[in-house]
Amino acid sequence: MNIVTLQPDGSVFESHRHLSEDPLEFLGYKVEIAKGVTLRAFFEMIKKYPLLARLNPFLPTYLKHYGLCAEKDCLYPNMNYLELDKTVEMIGFPGEPRLEIYITLHGVKENKKIDLKDIGLDSLLDMPLILGKLKHVVMGDKVDIFEFDTVFTFFEFIDGIVWELSFLGTLTGCPLRR
Amino acid sequence: MEKEKRKILVVDDELDMRVYISTVLETSGYRAIVTKNGREGVEKAIETEPDLIVLDVMMPGEGGVLMYRTLKTDPKLKKIPVVMLSAVKKEIFFHYLKMLNVKIENNISEPEAYLEKPPDHEDLLKVIKKLLK
Amino acid sequence: MFNKILFATTASPTCDSAAHVAFDLAKKYNSDLYVYHVLGLPSRGFGHFAMDARTGETEHVGPDYEAWVIDEIHNTYAKQLAEFKTAFVETLAGVPHTEILRKARKENVDLIVMGAHSREEDKGAMRYRSIVGSTMQKVAKSARCPVLIVARPCTTCLWYFSNIIFGTDFSKASDSAFTFAFHMARHIGSKLWIFHAMDMSSMHAGKVHSQNEIEDKIKEARKKIDEKYVSKMGDYDNYEVEVWEGIPYVEILKFAREKNGDLIVMAHHTRDIDPDEALLGSTVEQVVLRSNCPVASVNRPDHADLNI
Numbered sequence: 165m166n167i168v169t170l171q172p173d174g175s176v177f178e179s180h181r182h183l184s185e186d187p188l189e190f191l192g193y194k195v196e197i198a199k200g201v202t203l204r205a206f207f208e209m210i211k212k213y214p215l216l217a218r219l220n221p222f223l224p225t226y227l228k229h230y231g232l233c234a235e236k237d238c239l240y241p242n243m244n245y246l247e248l249d250k251t252v253e254m255i256g257f258p259g260e261p262r263l264e265i266y267i268t269l270h271g272v273k274e275n276k277k278i279d280l281k282d283i284g285l286d287s288l289l290d291m292p293l294i295l296g297k298l299k300h301v302v303m304g305d306k307v308d309i310f311e312f313d314t315v316f317t318f319f320e321f322i323d324g325i326v327w328e329l330s331f332l333g334t335l336t337g338c339p340l341r342r
Numbered sequence: 343m344e345k346e347k348r349k350i351l352v353v354d355d356e357l358d359m360r361v362y363i364s365t366v367l368e369t370s371g372y373r374a375i376v377t378k379n380g381r382e383g384v385e386k387a388i389e390t391e392p393d394l395i396v397l398d399v400m401m402p403g404e405g406g407v408l409m410y411r412t413l414k415t416d417p418k419l420k421k422i423p424v425v426m427l428s429a430v431k432k433e434i435f436f437h438y439l440k441m442l443n444v445k446i447e448n449n450i451s452e453p454e455a456y457l458e459k460p461p462d463h464e465d466l467l468k469v470i471k472k473l474l475k
Numbered sequence: 476m477f478n479k480i481l482f483a484t485t486a487s488p489t490c491d492s493a494a495h496v497a498f499d500l501a502k503k504y505n506s507d508l509y510v511y512h513v514l515g516l517p518s519r520g521f522g523h524f525a526m527d528a529r530t531g532e533t534e535h536v537g538p539d540y541e542a543w544v545i546d547e548i549h550n551t552y553a554k555q556l557a558e559f560k561t562a563f564v565e566t567l568a569g570v571p572h573t574e575i576l577r578k579a580r581k582e583n584v585d586l587i588v589m590g591a592h593s594r595e596e597d598k599g600a601m602r603y604r605s606i607v608g609s610t611m612q613k614v615a616k617s618a619r620c621p622v623l624i625v626a627r628p629c630t631t632c633l634w635y636f637s638n639i640i641f642g643t644d645f646s647k648a649s650d651s652a653f654t655f656a657f658h659m660a661r662h663i664g665s666k667l668w669i670f671h672a673m674d675m676s677s678m679h680a681g682k683v684h685s686q687n688e689i690e691d692k693i694k695e696a697r698k699k700i701d702e703k704y705v706s707k708m709g710d711y712d713n714y715e716v717e718v719w720e721g722i723p724y725v726e727i728l729k730f731a732r733e734k735n736g737d738l739i740v741m742a743h744h745t746r747d748i749d750p751d752e753a754l755l756g757s758t759v760e761q762v763v764l765r766s767n768c769p770v771a772s773v774n775r776p777d778h779a780d781l782n783i
Contacts, residue, residue, distance in 0.1 A: 221725040251599065254430070254438075261430045268599035281598075281627075302407070302438050310445060324599070330728075331598060331765050357486045357547060358515050365540045 168193045168318050172200040174208025176318075187213045191319040197295060203246060204238070204289045206325055219322055222330040229285055238289035243271040243278055246288065248324055249296040250314055267316075267324030281331045295321070347373040348474055351392040353383035353409065354427070359460065363396060366463045372470070380409030387419055394473060396466075398459070399428045399435070407442070414450040423473040426453035427461060476662050476781055477506045479584040483575045483614070484512055486551045490590040493625035496769055497588040498555040501562070503635050506585075508562040511578055512548055513571040514541075541566050572613035580619060585778045587618055591626035591763055606760040615743055615755050620778035621655050622743075625769045629737070640668045640736035642727045644758075645699060648742030653704050654779035655771065656740040660713065662781065667714040668734055669704055671696050672726035693718045724761035736768055743774035 168178045168190050176183040178190060197205075207230040210216050210223060217223045248269050254261050271278030271291070280288065298314035316324075350372050352363050357378075364374035375390055377383045383406075387395060395413070399406035410426070413419045428435050435456060443449045455469045482497035484490040501508035544566040549556060556562055567574050579587055592608040607615070607624070615622045641656035643649040653669075660667035673692055675684055696718045708714065719726045731739050739762060744753035755772065763770050773779060 221722045225725075225729050251597070253600065254434075261434065264600065264603065266597070266599035266602055268597055302442055310441070327602065328598065355487065357512070357544065360547075361514060361540050361544055364543070 166193045168195055170195065170197045170201055170205060170209060170321075172198060172202070172205050174205045174210075174212050176209060176213070183213070185213060186215060187318070188215060191317065191322075193318050194315045195295070195318040195321045197293060201293050202290050203293050203325075206293065206322075207289070216322060219319075220326040220330070223326055226285065226326070226329050226332075230289070233286040233289055236290060238286050238291075240271065240283055240287040240291060243273050243291060245272055245292040245294055246270070246280075247272050247294055247296040248316065248321065250298045250316065250320075251301060252298065253301040267320055267327070269325050269328035280328060283332070285329075285332060347371060348394070349373050349375060349390055349392040350470065351375045351377070351383065351386055351390065351395045353377050353380065353395065353406065354398040355379060356398075359398065359427075362460070362463075363466070366466060367470075370467055380406055380412075383409045384412050387413065387422065392422060394423050394425065394470060396425045396427060396470075397453075399426050400430070410453070411442075411446070411450055415448055420451075423454040425455045425457060425466070425469055425473070427457055427459050429459045431458065432456050476504045476659065477501075477585045478782065479507045479509070479582055480586045480588060481509045481511055481575070481579050481582065481584040482588045483571075483610075484510060484548070485590070486512055486548050489592065492628045493588055493590040493623075494552055494555060496623065496625045496629065498552075498559050498562075500586075500588070500635060502559050507582075508559065509578065509582060509584070510548060510552065510556075510562050510564045511575065512544060512566045513574040514544060514566055514568040515571050541568075571610045572617075575610070575614050576617050585620055585781060586623055587614060587620060588623045588625065588769075589614065591624055601764065606764045607755060612755050615772045616753060616774065617751070619775060621652075621740075621771045621773045623769050623771050624763050626763050627767065629768050636663060636738040637665050638668065638734050638736045638738075639665050640670055640727070640731045640734065640739045641704075642670050642672070642723070642730075642739060642741045642758075642762075643700070643704070644671070644723065644742065644745055645703065646742050646745055648744060648774055650703070651776040651779045652740050652742045652771070652773035653707075654776065655773050655781070657704070657708060657711070658779070658781045659738075659740075661708075661711050664713065667711075668730070668736065669700055669714060669716045670727065670730050671700060671718045672723040672730075673718060673720050674722055675720055689720055693720070724758045727758070727762055728765055731766065731768065738768055738771060739766055740771045740773060743772045 168176050168183065170176055176187060178193065183190065207227060210227055217227060246269060248267065250265060250267055252263060252265050254263055269280065271280055295316050297311040300310035300312070302310065350367050352360060352367070352374055354360050354363065355378050360376050360378065364376050367374040375386055375392060377386050383397065397406050397410060399410060410424065413422065413424065426435070436452065439450070439452060454473055457465060457469065477500060480497060480501050482494065484494065497508065500506065545564050548564050548566070575587070589611055591606060591611055611624065615624070636659065639656050639660050641653055643653065656667060659665065673696060675689065675692070697716060700716050705716070717730065719730065727739065730736070741759050741762065743759065744756040745758065759770065759772055
């Protein structure tokens with residue numbers, strides 16, 4: 165119940181119902197992603213549901229960049245897949261410690277995390293996209309992190325991905341200047 | 343002949359804290375060995391066999407927890423008393439230690455002493471004196 | 476161009492990118508470089524202790540901890556210091572922002588270079604936290620010279636600088652930012668991009684603007700830019716003016732990325748606030764968070780003209 169599923173072509177289903185143009189009422193639903201979904205599906209989804217592009221001021225720009233990228237083989241050689249994670253971590257020292265919950269998108273290669281910011285969109289679009297677990301980081305220990313299955317809402321899914329995307333540089337990177 | 347100074351290994355990622363603690367130690371007749379992360383800390387512990395370790399448990403990256411676990415699961419190193427420094431209250435720290443022990447197989451023991459950061463220099467010296475007796 | 480640069484560091488890895496920029500700039504412009512660490516000693520109990528150790532009014536014969544810190548800084552920046560031997564490495568115990576500002580004033584530095592915050596954080600974790608630490612906040616607010624904030628490793632080629640992006644909101648502080656950007660561009664021969672982002676959403680909330688309205692506003696902004704800035708550039712012609720519509724920090728980042736900007740110069744805070752009261756603007760913070768190049772925050776006219 166209360167689940168939406170993202171398909172590889174970017175369409176979103178709720179039960180067996182294909183979502184119409186207005187997906188807003190489903191933002192609080194649990195999101196699942198079908199097998200075969202890549203980052204490309206995320207952009208196709210934004211194209212199919214243009215209202216979603218208003219969730220973040222960077223989305224329209226990235227949609228434009230997406231339009232300029234190749235239609236296939238946008239892969240990063242040293243990565244297995246893209247993972248969206250939730251982390252619960254105690255922070256705040258000095259000062260009163262508090263627990264924060266935040267979402268990150270990163271690449272994964274053989275259990276190692278890869279930061280995306282220096283990778284262009286055109287190397288990420290066809291990477292498989294999966295929903296990861298909730299990681300409870302205890303005292304900064306990144307070795308035996310507690311991991312739990314968890315729920316991502318449709319909103320968290322979109323918002324978490326675009327937060328990471330807002331850090332990516334341009335498609336063209338840094339050309340040598342004379 | 344001068345009595346040999348007791349060696350205390352200090353592990354903290356913040357420069358200012360390393361300076362503070364080592365100054366407190368050196369001016370009280372101890373020899374301070376200083377490192378800035380858990381990995382170096384473990385190496386130095388093996389190399390220098392200190393009489394006591396002052397460890398900041400919540401360093402980013404190569405965390406203090408990993409070093410602490412390494413210390414407490416090594417047959418030789420676990421005998422070295424550890425003064426744990428942390429910016430969180432003792433109850434929170436020990437709660438987290440319990441959680442950690444739920445997850446891992448070999449339970450790690452509580453540190454011999456626990457002080458909140460920044461430690462008062464008199465408290466620190468009192469605790470060290472007691473543990474080195 | 477920069478006679479004196481103050482690089483304020485915590486000597487932790489978060490200052491590595493700032494160190495890179497500081498040393499490179501000093502090398503390129505033959506500046507005097509101060510590598511300055513303020514020892515923020517814990518207040519509880521140690522202030523008294525430190526005072527005693529320094530004035531000698533203690534029974535302990537303490538080690539010279541300042542020499543110890545300087546040693547550590549030499550170790551941290553061994554590589555850079557080997558290539559740039561005329562840096563002054565100094566340290567002082569005290570409240571970081573107070574001492575940094577004091578040192579900057581004393582040496583009359585032209586530029587302060589700093590990292591944004593003191594601990595490494597995951598990008599997701601940064602979201603709800605202050606992007607710049609309190610030391611940076613206070614330094615940027617009261618500095619009598621521009622402050623260069625280096626939050627991340629610069630992915631732009633370090634030509635220092637070939638494309639300077641000056642983002643303006645037409646505030647008074649923007650005037651000083653312009654002076655700084657222009658003098659740098661002219662001295663180096665860089666391309667100066669004068670950029671203004673029109674945030675239509677804040678002007679008339681909820682109202683839908685016609686294309687004509689937007690175009691009129693753009694024309695108005697361009698006129699303002701001509702009057703305020705271009706008129707002061709004399710015969711310098713290596714510049715371009717652009718006005719975009721959108722949320723300022725988003726547009727500045729897009730623009731800087733598109734034009735391969737290697738320096739973004741901005742006013743410290745937005746219009747109509749007393750510079751002594753103003754906090755670092757949220758636009759600056761948002762740009763600092765994501766920018767691939769250093770961001771210069773300019774709050775006052777002092778040193779903006781680089782004494783050229």
